[in-house]
Amino acid sequence: MxxxxxxxxxxxxxxxxxxxxxxxxxxxxxxxxxxxxxxxxxxxxxxxxxxxxxxxxxxxxxxxxxxxxxxxxxxxxxxxxxxxxxxxxxxxxxxxxxxxxxxxxxxxxxxxxxxxxxxxxxxxWAEVCVGAGQAAGEVVVVNLGTGIGGAVIIDGRLQRGRYGLAGEFGHMSVVPGGRRCECGNRGCWEQYASGNAVTREARELAAADSPVAGGLIQAVAGDRSLITGPLVGELAAAGDRACVELLEDAGTWLGIGLANLAAAFDPELFIIGGGVSECGDLLLGPARAAFERNLTGRGYRPVARVVPAALxxxxxxxxxxxxxxxxxxxxxxGRRQRRLPQPRGRRRSRYGR
Amino acid sequence: MxxxxxxxxxxxxxxxxxxxxxxxxxxxxxxxxxxxxxxxxxxxxxxxxxxxxxxxxxxxxxxxxxxxxxxxxxxxxxxxxxxxxxxxxxxxxxxxxxxxxxxxxxxxxxxxxxxxxxxxxxxxWAEVCVGAGQAAGEVVVVNLGTGIGGAVIIDGRLQRGRYGLAGEFGHMSVVPGGRRCECGNRGCWEQYASGNAVTREARELAAADSPVAGGLIQAVAGDRSLITGPLVGELAAAGDRACVELLEDAGTWLGIGLANLAAAFDPELFIIGGGVSECGDLLLGPARAAFERNLTGRGYRPVARVVPAALxxxxxxxxxxxxxxxxxxxxxxGRRQRRLPQPRGRRRSRYGR
Structure with missing residues (x-):
């Protein structure tokens, strides 16, 4: 210890x-x-x-x-x-x-x-309090790790759902009958845009002995089980074409999922956290492009910002x-007094409120 | 007038x-x-x-x-x-x-x-105030009409999103590269589970002169352009096999989408409104089955109720x-004083609140 x-x-x-x-x-x-x-x-x-x-x-x-x-x-x-x-x-x-x-x-x-x-x-919650989401009212956070976790903050409140299970975005289906997920379903978003998804795709590419996978195979001296998400990120940052494409694919799926979340939640800000987000614009660039391409009502609505987590x-x-x-x-x-942005154009009352 | x-x-x-x-x-x-x-x-x-x-x-x-x-x-x-x-x-x-x-x-x-x-x-809002969602805290409403509209009420508040565009569930993608939607995207949920989707499927079935579509073709005396959603509902209620199956298909897509929404919002109640919901259990039965089949974490979580709208x-x-x-x-x-259910196991404070 x-x-x-x-x-x-x-x-x-x-x-x-x-x-x-x-x-x-x-x-x-x-x-x-x-x-x-x-x-x-x-x-x-x-x-x-x-x-x-x-x-x-x-x-x-x-x-x-x-x-x-x-x-x-x-x-x-x-x-x-x-x-x-x-x-x-x-x-x-x-x-x-x-x-x-x-x-x-x-x-x-x-x-x-x-x-x-x-x-x-x-x-x-940390990102909204002291990280990338300070001063934003409606925030959706997507964490790309082994799987995909998520959370929603509306008007500075963490939304936990009725049974505490809101924000399980990784298990929203994006491909009917798609890849099997640990949750028991098929086609879950985290099977396409998480760290595990990048690793799996990279290993499959290397196993197929594809000519584009040369850099990847060389980096692990032929032992494909050593291929990991962070390695793909490093090679992509160094310009390896296959790894850049792997991150593009994951980023595109990320953007498609973000467009779905925008249709549901309409946040002003998406914060992308988790280990995979450390790939930066190699992932977030394609993600933003796919997000804007798949956003419903595009051209007639403001587009939420997509930023990396800060903490x-x-x-x-x-x-x-x-x-x-x-x-x-x-x-x-021991908290400082702090003011949140006021709700805009919205009334809070309801019977008895 | x-x-x-x-x-x-x-x-x-x-x-x-x-x-x-x-x-x-x-x-x-x-x-x-x-x-x-x-x-x-x-x-x-x-x-x-x-x-x-x-x-x-x-x-x-x-x-x-x-x-x-x-x-x-x-x-x-x-x-x-x-x-x-x-x-x-x-x-x-x-x-x-x-x-x-x-x-x-x-x-x-x-x-x-x-x-x-x-x-x-x-x-x-009406359903939550005086209809099927009274006394429920977290409610997701899905309206099946020409398209699919929706809304979210959390703790008795209508959630409008940052730009007023939350709840556009009909434009969440469920099939990558699927059917073209009026919004410009492909594979939107409303292309599979709305009234328009039922009508389109019924017309395609009739146009294919499928042996199962006999009842449908007979009901419109061969003029397929007369096939409408309400007609499909009527025939299904009368036991027409093809129409029952059409509603089963739409209901299954409905349930898949509800499972996605449960992963995101975790409500205690789904209210299904709009014209198509008048088909009742012919639609909601398959929807509930598909919802439970596709709910992430099933077996380890309470399952939200799916009820028809009341108003x-x-x-x-x-x-x-x-x-x-x-x-x-x-x-x-002139409103009566009315109390909402209190939030459960959740704290509302944040810095400065």
Whole structure:
């Protein structure tokens, strides 16, 4: 367990944000301005992603950080379906969890308020609070990682849906009867525009011994199982034609999905986060082109901006920490007063409001 | 111009709702409880859908109703993209309008507050206020008419998006490179699950002289251009196999689209309105089956209910009238106090809130 210590102890409203990844658990002490003051990180034993082991790791990290900081609450971002009480991870395909009461288990062990949140919601929240989406009212965040996660913020509020499951954009179908998805359906968007999709396409291209895949095969010395999304990104940045095209394909699918989301949500801003988004304009260029090409009503409507996320891989941690801050009474939150843009041309009343 | 008179004159908060249809303009005086007290209706000359003619018709209807009722505001529901100020019809494919400043034109002529709203938003609003969606917090309304319109109500608020264009579900792509849509794109949902889609499929089936289309061809005495959506519905209700299958196909596409919307919005309730929804379970049965079959996370999440709309073709009128009521000071709205369900397991705060 590595541990690093930052500046600014004894502030008000310090909370811990936890990001549960595939092989590691990252924890950070975050202040109300979104700054990470201290970090800790634990490995989960390879292949052991049992809830108990992850719980132990989280509790250990929080206890460590607690020796140094006056921590008041804990927010956990988990890749999976989190229920509307923000207590249970109902279904986490990558962790093989089912109906895990993570919040209550941690609360009992730590004696602190705990909030569990979908990881895409957590990182989207961070982007809106202190990242690329500040001052925007209607924001859709799309996270391109292993799969595609997402979140919607309307008028500065995270929209969680009735059962806490809003924003599962990666599982919107874009190809009828298309590729099989881990969720059990076919043709899900994340089968075409995620990091996994890029990796799979690259491996297929290399396996086909296509003449265009020469650079790719050479880079892994013929061992195609070493081909990964980040490698494709690197080679594309270095000008490898096949890798540029792979990112173009993924970007085009990204843009098509964004056009669907624009028809549904009509946001003013799309924020593209997650590891794949680090490919920058090699991905976002084709994505913007496909988005504008597939936007319904184009020519008669303003076009939402598509921008990369600003906070990198600490977004989930920062967002989870900030969401945990909501469990505290306002005077303990230590938040600055900040004004959101006012709603435009819209009335808020309804019977009795 | 026909005119009929209802009970309950001299109530507070009476407003007029206008529904602009393809060949007629319907107006109704609606009270704060959503009851239609008086109706008027005008034909627009065939093929003349120019804004001026429609404006004249609307103004005439309102002036007529005004002789009998103390009308305080006017709401107009129009099939098209309405801007975020609820003033202009930016783009109405079926009316060939572009950037029509309908609100200001009517306001000047009538001397009353006027609100222009997308027709699907208006009818969805009515369903949530006094129809099938009362007491539900997160509702997605899908209107199956010529095309597919839609609207989203979250926590009792109509979500209009940044530019007033949220809820254009009919133009979410479900088939890459699929059928051409009036919006200029391909594979839009409304090309597969709307009234137009049913009609087109039925005509194609009849044109192919398929042995299963016998009932259909007989019903129109061989003139395939007489085949319409309502006819397909009637024949299906009478047990015609081909027509039952046509509704099954449309219903299946409907369900696939609903599963996409559930992944994005996670509502507790889908309300299916519009003319096609009058086919009832012949359509909604297959739709529910396909919805549950294509819902991501199925088995690990609650399944939203799918119900037909309750208000029929007066929903748009009632909703537009109610939205116009928001322009009045509260003491003149005449609304009952009513409580919405409280948000569950969710915090509303954000920096500065």
């Amino acid at each position: 590595a541990f690093s210590r930052g500046a600014g102890f004894y502030e008000r409203g310090l909370t811990v944000g936890i990001d549960i990844g595939g092989t590691k658990v990252a924890a950070g002490v975050v202040n109300p301005a979104g700054r990470v003051l201290g970090r800790a990180r634990g490995e989960t034993p390879h292949r052991s992603k049992s809830p108990k082991v992850v719980e132990d790791t989280i509790a250990g990290l929080v206890e460590d950080l607690r020796c140094e900081f006056p921590i008041q609450a804990v927010g956990v971002g988990a890749a999976g379906f989190v229920d509307e009480q923000r207590a249970r991870v109902q279904f986490a395909p990558h962790l093989s969890w089912r109906e895990e009461p993570l919040r209550d288990a941690l609360k009992t062990r730590l004696g602190l308020p705990v909030v569990v949140e979908n990881d895409a919601n957590a990182s989207a 990198g891989n600490e977004a989930g941690m920062i967002g989870a920490a900030d969401l945990a801050r909501d469990t505290l009474p306002r005077w303990r939150q | 026909a005119f009929s008179r209802g009970a309950g004159f001299y109530e507070r908060g009476l407003t007029v709702g206008i529904d602009i249809g393809g060949t007629k303009v319907a107006a109704g005086v609606v009270n704060p409880a959503g009851r239609v007290l008086g109706r008027a209706r005008g034909e627009t000359p065939h093929r003349s859908k120019s804004p001026k003619v429609v404006e004249d018709t609307i103004a005439g209807l309102v002036e007529d109703l005004r002789c009998e009722f103390p009308i305080q505001a006017v709401g107009v529901g129009a099939a098209g993209f309405v801007d975020e100020q609820r003033a202009r019809v930016q783009f109405a494919p079926h009316l060939s309008w572009r950037e029509e400043p309908l609100r200001d034109a009517l306001k000047t002529r009538l001397g009353l507050p006027v609100v222009v709203e997308n027709d699907a938003n208006a009818s969805a 029929g073709n007066e929903a748009g009128m009632i909703g537009a009238a109610d939205l116009a009521r928001d322009t009045l000071p509260r003491w003149r709205q």
